[in-house]
Amino acid sequence: MDIKLASSRVLRDSLEPVGPLHLVSPGDVITSESGFMRGHGTFMEEGGGNLKASVAGMVDRVNKLISVKPLKTRYNGEVGDVIIGRIVEVQQRRWKVDTYSRLNSILMLSSVNLPGGELRRKTEEDERMMRDYLSEGDIISAEVQNVFSDGSLSLHTRSLKYGKLGQGTLVQVSPSLVKRRKTHFHNLPCGASLILGNNGYIWICPTINEDTDQTGGFVQNLEPVAGGDREVIARLRNCITALANHGIVLFDTVILYAYEASQKYSVKELLQSDIMKEIASLSRQRMEQEL
Amino acid sequence: MPVDNRRLWTPEETIPPEFITKYRPTTELVNQNGKRRDGREANQHRPTYLKAGAISQAKGSAYIEMADTKVIAAVYGPREVMKREDFTMSGQVKCVFKFATFSCKTRQKHIEDDREKELSMTILEALKPAIRLDKFPKARLEIFITVLQDGGSALAAAITCGSVAVADAGMEMYDVVIGCSLRQIGERSLIDPTTDEESHRSLSQSDEKSNETSQAMMTVALMPSINQVSSIIQKGELSIDGAKQALKQCLDTARKLHPVIKQCLNKAVEAKLKR
Amino acid sequence: MPTEECIRIPGERICRTDKGLVAGRGTYECNGQIYSSVAGMQLKSDKDGKVHIEVQREMKQNVLPEIGMIVTAKVTNVNPRQCKCAIISVETTSLSDPFRGVIRSEDVRSTERDKVEMYKCFKPGDVILARVLSLGDAQSYILTTAENELGVVIALSESGATMVPISWNEMQCPATYAKEYRKVAKVQSDHITQNG
């Protein structure tokens, strides 16, 4: 039983920032000089030449392009992103998927691999069986195929590495904390697999065997997961939450560092805020040494 | 100020005269021979009369009488759920429980109050596990239960009555549900308490004022054939062993009521066959 | 063997599932035992070489549209994509409260399904026979009339007379001899007895 008093809490229990940050809140003037291009999260003041921020976040300057990266945001999809999503509705010939985007994303029946052959025409039988393939609540991994003008995404799972996900745990972090990298699927040496969705949904599951398990998720393994694997998954989950709570950008190495740093504690101790902070700062220190 | 003009005007605050008079019955709840005021043993249930099919226009209905406690229940539907937001793929059940305005010592309001709302939820929770919701997808079954006279253990009576009404409606069920109440006063546990036994804080009038004796009230809903408890609601002080003991006694009594339900439903089926 | 012809109440254990006994209507199976799930008369029937134990109520059963059942419905609304109707009876029993059903244009007939013109198939007020295709979504059951025996059975002409079918897609008014298009059902005798 762990009850803590709020007064014994260290105020602002996040880590010290790495370097000087240019933080703005909506309406703040970023620059009054001309010649800059306005990117996401900024707007040009009417009449005046001031470039102002429209969201709270960090100013990001690439040559002449100024944009503000919000710290807390919905997911802005880009074509080719790997995402994790949850089916929220089955409609005619399409599924609506929650991807933490502003609007629900769409997965067309024609953009999925169905059992029995990678590519085939979708029959009416398939249309009627849609709920049997993916029903409300199911979790999928997918890739962003297209971004519509209103910002909603269309997804596809036309590769065997995508599809319905089986047993495991979903952790939700801010999309800005997931780095865009070459690969988002990781088989970690500690004995679990990790999918870091660009949309901030992170999936942790028992190790995926690349040869036998890539069925597009239509064969579900509901056998009990071994106790050891389960502990690894729980530990990873708590480590990721700890890192995310302290605003550390997530990718496989830093998660492994956190995992190693957490070894001296039991899994459930990792839920306590002071230990979370310790893990986060240890992992960050180690990252900085590496650089 | 919003006023309710559907009824005759009555003074805003009235109290029943019993609260002003000094008279209290002097007999003790349990006498030296261990007999209660109505002559029952402590673990004895009141004689129970149960009838299925009391309201002819309802899909199913039932009436239960346990001495002074009289409860009637009606079941309608299942009918289509019209509101889109209320939609679920499995069946739904709605339950409304009401004390008739004249049923208790103090007059009840005709608008459902918080106590009735909570009892409605409890009864729903007690009955729902017994009903096969998969048999009526997208539709809703409605159960209405009214206490005509509250002579104690109204909740238990309502549960039993509601389940018989559902069975009488021909709904598919895993089992019938039987309710049973117990009143614990100090060391004494009284099965199927009357209103007197429910409200008194101690066995004898003399130490009514003292708060020393522990007291509790427990109602249990049992599905007897599959031996599953669908609901428990308890208040008042019980030790862990006391709680276990009370639970066991309630279950034993509920099992004894099973033949009554069986007989009543048998009769109802026979009556339908004859027609 | 369980005793025959006796009254059961919900939750009553009837028998074990062995000896080729199968839990039929009005019963359910749990841990190798068959239990009754309604209050009614216990019956036995042979189906596919297996003995089905059933418990039946004499009073009309609680019927709800189920997949594969034939229902009678009244058309309430027609638009180019679909036709909405109110299901008024299921197989032989009429419902006390109607359920909403919908026939999508591709489910009207089995041939040339993409050329169906809904206004030439149904009009509001028609009584139709249809089969339940699926439980559908929140709104309604999905029905089909893509069988010869399914479609419009009773339709009134503009003058208000009951029309007579003259072909699979036309009906004629006996008063004015005006022809109207419908997806006509080839009513079969067993359906007539079924639907009274």
Place this chain on the structure above:
Amino acid sequence: MAEILMSEAERTFILHGIQDNVRSDGRGCEDYRPIELETEVVSNANGSARVRLANSDVLVGVKGELGKPSLDTPEHGRLEFFVDCSANATPDFEGRGGEDLALEISSMLARAYDCPSCLDTQALGIIKREQCWVLYVDILILECGGNLFDAVAIAVKAALGNTKLPVITVRKDENDETELEISDDPYDCERIKILNAPCIVTLSKVGNQHIVDASLQEESCCLSRLMVAVTENGTITASKTSGSGSLNPESIIDMLESGKRAGTLLNKTLHAKLLEEEVKVGTKKKTMGFLT
């Protein structure tokens, strides 16, 4: 309760994990998540407390007012519980959405406290049949992260423990009319004894096991739960099942045992912390409130 979507495989994963005594966040079946507690957060209330149990966030304010005793207990004061499931917690609570849950929580609390040994309501009486203290215990749900009942009960107990009621003296004036006199010294106040007040432990049955302090995900895997109000000495003052499933009589007895175990421990820990907080409050601690 706020419904969340989950896939069949996720449910299976949680269910098997509970059977292995390794829950998704590494806890065992009888482990609570970390709890954070603060008292005296609302200055206008006689007593207040805020409890954060993982993601569940509850704020409780106690206001004492003078009212008429109820008819059947003319010498006692009373407690009135009111739960506001604010739409801040989840948009589902908007309008009448949270009403059923609010009623369920408030009536469970009312039952748990309706017991002379756990809270002395007679001490709240002032003049027989005429005047008594009515304590309005208002509970505001700010965030739901599972296991609301337990969080609410902890907060209510802490807020009652924190409540300070001004001392009232009854006097008769020369015309023999009773007169109430309220002490004007702010430190001259009465406290409510909460040592025997109950905490609620919710036991959720998942598969063949039962767990305490279920997260939202675990709650959606659970068909039936038993809520037990337990005092420090292990007395059960109220219990209730909830959910759409049913329970085996034997498992109910096991759940009562676990509830008693967890409840006594919870009460002990809470008392120790409240004492610590009391000392800090005495030395003018800084209020943390909603700062993080």
